[in-house]
Amino acid sequence: MEDCMRKLVSIVIPCYRSAEMIGGVVADINREMEKLQEKYRWEIILVNDCSPDNTFDVIRELCREYTNICGVNLARNFGQHAALMAGFHQVKGDILVCMDDDGQTPAFAIKDLLQGLEEGSDVVYAKYEHKHHNAFRNFGSRVNDLMLKFMLGKPADLYVSSFFAARRFIVDEMLRYQNAYPYVIGLVLRATRNIKNVTVEHQDRKAGESGYTLSKLLGLWFNGFTAFSEKPLRVATMIGTGCAFLGFLYGLYTIIKKLVNPMVPIGFSSLMSALMFIGGMLMLMVGLVGEYIGRMYICMNNAPQYVVREIVGEEEGEMDTDQKEETVQKKQEKPQEQ
Template sequence: MPIISVIIPCYFNESNIPVTSRELIANEVNFPSDVTFEYVYVDDGSGDGTLAALLTVRNSHPHNVKVVELAGNVGSYNAIVAGIAQATGDCMAIITADMQDPPALMVQMYTYWQQGFKLIIGNRQDREETGLQQVFAKVFHMLMKKIALSNIPDGGFDFVFLDRQVAKHIITLQERNSNLFYLMVWLGYPYVNIPYVRRKREIGKSRWTLKKKAKLFIDSILAFSFFPIRAISVMGLVLGLAAFSYGLYIIGLRLFGSQEPEGWSALMVVLLFVSAFQMTALGIIGEYVWRGLDAARNRPLYVVKEVHDQTKVV
């Protein structure tokens, strides 16, 4: 009898939780009768009533709902890893608590899993959101596909269905400052891509700030691509050739007695440009060095404050 663990990271989702739990439980009727469900909600250090709402759901369904309470906010990806570590299912589904991704898609995902696929991806073919958020998402995933992982699906994804074997790899890697979903693709297992339209958020406000988006962009590039370092090398080579050529030009003027150009303005422009490039290069190298230091410290990705499961009814 297969067990499906549904992992739901939660952060300031107090209003979403009752709706989310109802939709997930209602979706069970679409599965074969021999399938058992386990719901692993992870409270990522929310500062509102999310934990209380989760415990209410837990008390209503004590036999198949587990609430993982983290000591502090560690980000959704680390919260997902915490949920994977606590899950006991043969396969797992990862879905957000805001219900922008359709739970009904899990039925098709489960069918592919039964056929032997270890990873099934729900790919956002389009989204109901408009404006800058949609533009940012399209540009982000287009760049990632070109300079990071060429085999990721277009449009991005954070709704996945994975086998326990893939989950074990994720736990073993314990990779930090990375993109968890790209890491699943990087493992190399053949995957199935199921396109869908991401719904507009109806309840609550997204905590996916510009700062977090920028960090994810940097993490994704540095974790899966050598493009920044290679760009520094190429730019350094180009500047070096330009400097060498200009040096030959100045020497030629001196040797042949021509009047040397005053060139103070041009010199300052070159100096400022090269200095800016050097600082940018140092910043990129510093990002790599910091990530190496962070990995060397080997601090845990998360700290579990308490697990509320069937052995403890709150």
């Protein structure tokens, strides 16, 4: 009866090149969640996004060591948001918590996110006062924030990050999205606006380097504004209208100039400049429309969000949660006894 009164927290972590870090992250989570075990039960879902190192081997060992862990191995690299969606399909809890695999999202802050949900919010995002990222990642975060404000209507005072907690109905709403280009932030914003921030200390990366490259960040931005907003097409229309208006004004200027001074030669360079400008804008607009059409074509062909190669820890996942927590505690106490 007591077990039924406690809410189950499902912690989803997408993993990439994290063989050296993920063990410490899991240990931190179990240690911090044990402090909250009077109110919460917990499970951890680790999704390996086809890491080139031995990350899934480490996940497999963690599933053997802790009975509250489920490991998902994707067949190829689908990206962070697709990996999150793969983890969401394994979630059994009343509350979802998403974290990074690098240790920069501190496990001790989970209680603050859960407190925010208890106060009535549907989603609670961690807000970092000072991010311990390099200049490239910080620049990418600022661009992503501007894109979210303009394209998806994110409130200006809302800070979004990869460390957040959400209620079960938000998870169910996100799982309704079946297209090939998931974008978790867009799915959250279209489900609810009852979102708050909790200030969290951003920690140094435990080991390794970030897997985000410029091409991956550009792909993420394209995915965000083409999957959940029609504003780029409206911007394209406005730019096309503006170019046509400027061309009309330039034509009037050329005619008036010729009438006032018939000796003025018609400039070849100005004509070519105008043609290059208008032609470039037209190609840009056609490319943008083609991006939308291409994504529609891929979705119509039922391209998968992700492909699961293997799932480990399912058998243990069927155990009673009290048994899970007891096993976790024994595993952590064993080194002390020795």
